[in-house]
Amino acid sequence: MKKKITIIIVSMLISLTLYTQNIKTYRISDTLLLNEVEIKSRTLFSDTVGIYDQPEWSTVRKSPTARVYLTALPGTISFEHWFEIRTYKDKVEMRTREELTFGLGKRFQLDLYLLGLKTFDGNDGPFILRGISTEIRYALADWGKIFGNPTLYFEYQILNNSYQVIEPKLLFGDVFGKKKNNMWAINFVYEGNIAPIEDRFDEFQTTISYHHMFGNVVSVGVAGQYTKVWESKIYNGTYDCLVGPSLQLTLSKKAFLDIEPLIGVFNSEKISKVYFIFGWKI
Numbered sequence: 001m002k003k004k005i006t007i008i009i010v011s012m013l014i015s016l017t018l019y020t021q022n023i024k025t026y027r028i029s030d031t032l033l034l035n036e037v038e039i040k041s042r043t044l045f046s047d048t049v050g051i052y053d054q055p056e057w058s059t060v061r062k063s064p065t066a067r068v069y070l071t072a073l074p075g076t077i078s079f080e081h082w083f084e085i086r087t088y089k090d091k092v093e094m095r096t097r098e099e100l101t102f103g104l105g106k107r108f109q110l111d112l113y114l115l116g117l118k119t120f121d122g123n124d125g126p127f128i129l130r131g132i133s134t135e136i137r138y139a140l141a142d143w144g145k146i147f148g149n150p151t152l153y154f155e156y157q158i159l160n161n162s163y164q165v166i167e168p169k170l171l172f173g174d175v176f177g178k179k180k181n182n183m184w185a186i187n188f189v190y191e192g193n194i195a196p197i198e199d200r201f202d203e204f205q206t207t208i209s210y211h212h213m214f215g216n217v218v219s220v221g222v223a224g225q226y227t228k229v230w231e232s233k234i235y236n237g238t239y240d241c242l243v244g245p246s247l248q249l250t251l252s253k254k255a256f257l258d259i260e261p262l263i264g265v266f267n268s269e270k271i272s273k274v275y276f277i278f279g280w281k282i
Contacts, residue, residue: 049073052107054143055175057183057216063209063246064260064275065223066185068173069149070139072103077282087271091121095130107142111135115157131159137171148172153187163195181213183221201231209246219248223260225273238269254281 049056050073058069061080072078082097096116104110117130135155143149153169173185189205204227211221223246230237242262249257258277264270 048143051105052139052142055180057175057213057219058143058173059281060248060250060256061258061277061279062183062211062219062248063185063221063223064258064277065225065246065262066173066187066207066209067151067153067169067171068183068185069143069151069171070103070107070109070137072101072109074103074105076103077101078279079282080277080279083276085272085274087273088269089271091119094118094120094127107139109137111137111155115159129160131157131162133157133165148174163193163199165191165193167191183209183211183213183219185209198232201229203227203229211246211248217250221246223262225262240264240268240270241266242268242270242273255279 047056048054049059052070052073054069059071059073061071062068064082064084078101080097080099080101082095082099084095084097086093086095094117098114098116100112102110102112111134113133113135115130115133116127118127119125133155135153137151137153139149139151140146141149149172151171153167153171155167155169157165157167159165168190170188171185172187173183176182176184185208187205187207189203189207191203191205193199193201195201205225207223207225209221209223211219213219222243224243225240226242227240228237229239242264244260244262246260247258249259251257256279258275258279260275262273262275264272
C-alpha cells in the first residue's frame with residue numbers, strides 16, 4: 001500500500017508540473033473574457049468572473065460543510081490546508097487534509113487530497129498518513145442557467161489498512177436578497193466502502209449552510225449537518241446532527257481563512273466537529 005501511495009503522489013507532482021506550464025495561456029484567455037463580463041457588472045455581489053459567468057464569491061470556499069458549484073476557473077490552481085478536530089464520547093480525532101484544486105475547463109474541476117490522522121483515546125498513536133483521494137466535479141450549466149446551479153461531485157478514497165471508499169454528492173447553491181449578498185447551499189451525500197457485506201457501511205448525509213457577505217472581506221453565517229450511518233454490525237445504525245456558526249475572512253486577494261465549529265445536538269454520536277481551513281489561490 002505504501003508503494004502504491006508513493007507512486008500516486010509522484011504522479012500527482014508530475015501532473016502538477018505539466019499542468020502549470022499551460023496556466024498562463026488559460027489565464028490570458030480568461031482575463032479577456034473577464035473584461036467582457038465586467039462591463040455587465042453593476043454591484044459588488046453581481047460581479048461575475050470567468051467563462052461560466054459565475055459570481056466572484058463562488059470561487060472561494062465559503063463553508064467546509066456545504067459546497068457550491070466550482071471554485072477553480074479554467075487554468076487556475078488553488079491550495080487548501082484543512083485542520084479538523086472531531087470529538088466523540090470516547091475519543092478525539094485530529095484530521096488534516098492537503099488539497100490541490102485544478103480548473104479543467106468545460107465546467108470540470110479536479111481535486112487531489114492527502115489525508116492525515118491522529119487519534120487521542122488513551123492509547124495515543126503517532127500522526128499517520130490516512131490515505132489519498134481524488135475528486136471530480138462537473139457543473140451541469142453555466143451559473144444562473146438552472147435553479148440552484150446543480151453540480152455533480154464524485155470522490156474516490158484509497159485508505160491505508162482499510163477498504164476503499166466512494167462518495168458521490170449533489171451540490172446546490174445560490175444567492176438571494178436585494179443586494180445578492182446572502183448565500184445558501186445544500187448538499188446531498190452518499191458515502192460507502194467497497195467491502196464484503198459483513199464489513200460494509202452506508203452513510204447518507206445532508207449538509208446546509210447560509211452566509212451573509214459583508215463586502216469581499218468578511219462572511220458570517222450558520223451551518224448544519226445530518227448524517228445517518230448503517231453498519232453491518234450495528235442493526236439500527238448511528239446518526240450525527242451538528243449545527244454551529246460559520247465564518248470566513250478574506251486575508252488578501254489570494255488567501256482566505258474559514259472557521260466553523262459545529263456542536264452535536266439531539267444525542268449526536270459526535271460531540272463536536274471543528275474546522276479550520278486556510279486557502280491560497282496559486
